Amino acid sequence: MLQNSRRFRYLCAALQSFHLNSSHITIRNGAKCTSAFQFQIRGKKDDSSISSLFIPVQVKSTPDDINVGEELTGTLNKSDLLKVLNKFYQNREIKHLLMENGLDNYLQHQAYVSFRRFCLEAQNLPVDIHVVFSDILQGAGNETDLFPYFLRHAKLMFPHLDCMDDLRKISDLRSPANWYPQARAMNRKVIFHAGPTNSGKTYHALERFLTAKSGVYCGPLKLLANEVFNKCNTRGTPCDLVTGEERSYADPAGNPSGHVSCTVEMTSLSNPYEVAIIDEIQMIKDPQRGWAWTRALLGIMAEEIHLCGEAGAVDLVRQLTLTTGEDLEVRHYKRLTSLKVEDSALGSLDNVLPGDCIVCFSKNDIYSVSRTIEASGREVAVIYGGLPPGTKLAQAAKFNDPDSSCKILVATDAIGMGLNLCVII
Numbered sequence: 332m333l334q335n336s337r338r339f340r341y342l343c344a345a346l347q348s349f350h351l352n353s354s355h356i357t358i359r360n361g362a363k364c365t366s367a368f369q370f371q372i373r374g375k376k377d378d379s380s381i382s383s384l385f386i387p388v389q390v391k392s393t394p395d396d397i398n399v400g401e402e403l404t405g406t407l408n409k410s411d412l413l414k415v416l417n418k419f420y421q422n423r424e425i426k427h428l429l430m431e432n433g434l435d436n437y438l439q440h441q442a443y444v445s446f447r448r449f450c451l452e453a454q455n456l457p458v459d460i461h462v463v464f465s466d467i468l469q470g471a472g473n474e475t476d477l478f479p480y481f482l483r484h485a486k487l488m489f490p491h492l493d494c495m496d497d498l499r500k501i502s503d504l505r506s507p508a509n510w511y512p513q514a515r516a517m518n519r520k521v522i523f524h525a526g527p528t529n530s531g532k533t534y535h536a537l538e539r540f541l542t543a544k545s546g547v548y549c550g551p552l553k554l555l556a557n558e559v560f561n562k563c564n565t566r567g568t569p570c571d572l573v574t575g576e577e578r579s580y581a582d583p584a585g586n587p588s589g590h591v592s593c594t595v596e597m598t599s600l601s602n603p604y605e606v607a608i609i610d611e612i613q614m615i616k617d618p619q620r621g622w623a624w625t626r627a628l629l630g631i632m633a634e635e636i637h638l639c640g641e642a643g644a645v646d647l648v649r650q651l652t653l654t655t656g657e658d659l660e661v662r663h664y665k666r667l668t669s670l671k672v673e674d675s676a677l678g679s680l681d682n683v684l685p686g687d688c689i690v691c692f693s694k695n696d697i698y699s700v701s702r703t704i705e706a707s708g709r710e711v712a713v714i715y716g717g718l719p720p721g722t723k724l725a726q727a728a729k730f731n732d733p734d735s736s737c738k739i740l741v742a743t744d745a746i747g748m749g750l751n752l753c754v755i756i
């Protein structure tokens with residue numbers, strides 16, 4: 332409905348040519364105005380009202396050769412016109428009506444000055460205005476009869492008046508949930524799989540994903556997106572891969588599949604899916620990357636959204652689902668294996684056992700630790716953030732393979748998020 336409305340088309344036309352530089356924003360609307368409609372940011376000293384930011388379009392009269400108004404109702408005396416105009420402008424009800432039509436005191440004054448000049452300086456007034464003035468002067472009308480003509484003039488001067496409601500709506504950033512009207516139009520079901528790492532959260536969400544007609548998996552790492560992509564295709568569900576660097580199609584001809592595994596920043600908000608998984612949802616709190624989880628949670632067009640992550644994020648997600656008006660189902664999980672803390676320190680790298688993982692916090696440490704272990708004749712798998720996803724996956728697969736001679740993993744904390752590794756704990 333909105334798209335068909337004149338106001339919306341008008342707004343689009345205005346916004347189509349929206350130019351921005353550091354000090355000056357201009358909206359040019361060639362469709363209706365004879366000159367540019369400017370929206371200019373001025374210095375701090377100016378009126379704080381937003382209205383003062385609009386520079387009026389100059390409205391010029393386009394007189395006919397023949398003064399039809401004069402032929403119909405006779406000549407108008409300019410000083411009489413001025414009296415009518417002043418009376419009109421001082422009328423309280425008129426002021427109130429103008430306010431209701433979006434003209435605050437500032438705009439009213441601007442419009443009045445322009446309308447007065449227009450009426451007094453025009454050689455031939457437009458016939459409708461001429462007749463109305465004539466009626467008023469002859470006692471057959473009231474100065475309030477000028478209202479529609481004044482408003483028409485004001486709207487020519489300030490084209491934004493016609494699309495103010497739409498401008499207000501699109502510039503209101505207080506409710507992010509409303510930024511995604513297509514998702515809001517759906518009846519989405521949100522399920523939070525909450526639990527510690529290695530508790531089977533992603534496993535259960537993925538089982539649902541694999542059986543759905545279509546789905547999107549949104550992961551925090553290229554590595555995880557790759558893992559799901561491979562898992563899905565191995566299980567016979569064609570799935571594409573989309574990361575910032577890579578795009579792979581299950582179909583060799585390059586036709587998109589119903590399932591997509593992507594990094595969360597690459598999530599498409601325009602494709603409808605039956606199931607979506609947003610993994611590691613607690614990342615929504617991350618100051619740098621959290622926006623991508625928020626965007627995915629609020630904007631994904633999926634009938635069923637599975638969020639996997641730490642229970643600590645439930646409250647925040649619940650608050651967000653309150654803003655979308657959606658119910659949140661929380662499923663709690665417990666660790667599948669227990670953690671055991673050693674009584675004594677490792678002491679030396681000679682004491683590293685098969686199934687151990689040494690976590691380092693710099694690439695230099697990775698190199699020195701892996702070299703030391705390899706020097707003692709033991710094979711090592713290495714994973715750190717800078718490795719290409721394929722290499723990381725190959726290293727993880729080598730370490731996980733029970734038949735491989737590689738039993739020790741040296742990695743940075745890049746392995747901490749979601750990657751399934753057969754580390755003995």
Ligand SMILES: Nc1ncnc2c1ncn2[C@@H]1O[C@H](COP(=O)(O)OP(=O)(O)OP(=O)(O)O)[C@@H](O)[C@H]1O
Pocket residue numbers: 526527528529530531532533534535639640667748749750751
């Ligand atoms: N019910 C199950 N049957 C078979 N395997 C399972 C089951 N639940 C979990 N697993 C396996 O256990 C491992 C850990 O599960 P999963 O990745 O789902 O844990 P998670 O809670 O999502 O961990 P993280 O928070 O680290 O992502 C995976 O290899 C998964 O395939």
